[in-house]
Amino acid sequence: MNTDEFKLREVSRRQFLGRSAQQMVGVGVVGLTASTATAKSGSWASDRVRVGVIGIRNQGKILAGELAKQSDVEIRSLCDIDDSQFAPAVHAVVEAGRPAPAIERDFRRLLDDPAIDAVVVATPDHWHAAMTILACQAGKDVYLESPSTHFVAEGPLMIHAASQAGRVVQVGLQQRSGSHFRSAVDFLRSGRLGSVRLAKAWIVHRRRTIGRKSECETPLQVDYSQWLGSAPARDFNPNRFHFNWRWFWDYGGGELAHWGVHMLDVARWGLGVESPTRISAVGGQYAFDDDQETPDTLSVQYAFEKKTILWEHRLWSSHGIEGRSSGVSFHGELGTLVVDRGGWKVYDHSENITADASDLLTTHLRQFIDCIKSRQTPAASLQVGQLASTMCHLGNISYRVGREITFDSARQDCGSDQAANQLLRGTLQAGVV
Incomplete structure (x- = not known):
């Protein structure tokens, strides 16, 4: 399957963001260019990097707390679909001696916030590709938890999006910085x-x-x-x-x-x-x-x-x-x-x-912040993350x-093995022309 087979629908970012959450994963956008992003060059007006964290349970909370310890990082917003996760994550930031960040349920608000320079994506795997592509479009650099993809076919699309938008993406393979x-x-x-x-x-x-366990009513605090x-x-x-x-x-x-x-x-x-x-x-x-x-x-x-x-x-x-x-x-x-x-x-x-x-972890996150400022490629680039995820x-x-x-x-x-090829593509095919 050639990368060309995975060309995406020409949909503007605003149209894309207007779709329901049910449609969002597996759909991407062609024509991602630096003009769609507020791309920064190597020079920074401010030395402080403003970060939003999407998915704040477990690893997301840890990442928010560790980033907050960096003197040149501001945790501006935390985002999750479960209201019960906000208090522990806010506490992790405040415990690091930083102001309490804003909280949001809809990750799209972080992408639309011009004051946010970068986002951390620490969601379940099936959201990684869509959020990374959208964040790159929005001019945000991305720290992406591993595995970087949920399906093999997502990798080339994510790399294309990051390259076209000129974004820095560091995947959470922290051994690369050890x-x-x-x-x-x-x-x-x-x-x-x-x-x-x-x-x-x-x-x-x-x-x-x-x-x-049996199916049950969705908890009131969850946007399921x-x-x-x-x-x-x-x-x-x-x-x-x-x-x-x-x-x-x-x-x-x-x-x-x-x-x-x-x-x-x-x-x-x-x-x-x-x-x-x-x-x-x-x-x-x-x-x-x-x-x-x-x-x-x-x-x-x-x-x-x-x-x-x-x-x-x-x-x-x-x-x-x-x-x-x-x-x-x-x-x-x-x-x-x-x-x-x-x-x-x-x-x-x-x-x-x-x-x-x-x-x-601290060294890995520090390298991400430094690469945002220098525009250099981090050790665990999206290409590295794709190869590791593909093996899994x-x-x-x-x-x-x-x-x-x-x-x-x-x-x-996988050649003529259609069953294997279907699993390579997964639900991504829903957004392919």
Whole structure:
């Protein structure tokens, strides 16, 4: 499938914003140009970056609080569809010594606010593409939580939108800003492990079952229609809402997209590869008998040119791989390097080499702010985010169709495998001419 096949309807931003939330995801706009945005050059009238945060539960609240600690950042607005989330997020900003931000239910008000320079998108995955495209159109730079996409086909559209509007987009793959992750990759590139052809990435921990719950009335404080966006209409179910939405295909990609996107990005980065050509996944719902759709046990093998990445997750066990609950191992001719958020170490090597943990999130956010001012490309660019997210989606697609799939990165499709191609496109096709 060529990128040209995903050209978008010529709809003005104002027309687009006037549509209902049900229509918004999966629809984009062609002709995004810098003229539609209040694009800033490298010079700033003010040193302060004014930020709006969309989606303030869990990670969004953390990001708001961390950004508020930066002396040159003002958290101007917080946005969520659930009124119960505002107080904790406002408190996180105030606790950082900053004024209480405004609160909004409709993210479009943040995009229309000329005083906002950048937005954080920390919503469920199925909203990432639409909000990022719209924010770029509106002249806002974007910090986008990972995975950057919900479907593979969204990636080229988001990259096109950001490029045409001249926007900075930093994806929340904070390992890219960690000095110990960078030093691990530098060590791999130095040749001191010899040829490195295999990487393994994993997450092993005990999650609780989510049980089974019935549909019920939507809580009064929740704008459920806007939360659904273009996802299939259905009655409210608390098991498909806060946090647990990630275990349902309509909104997320399970543990592979939740944690896998971080570890697979490191594996891909360290091996120096981009997109796999063959993907084979096996697994299932082995431990939990509940409402979730995504697998609690999964193994995926990604084949590249003379290199391989293996993924594994187990959500019912506490005995990790290489003594770590999550991490990445690189296997070379002269030894093995294992890295996680706690540092890295080389095994079976003539040298005793280790590195301690480094700061990730604060450094990552600082780089985003600095790139807004300099207009430089951040470490976890939208292109980097797309490649990492695509690996997760391809693993899930192989699992869902029940067979090995092939992927053509130039065409962005799985050849003649129509079932796999449909899952690549997802609901995006609703907005394609």
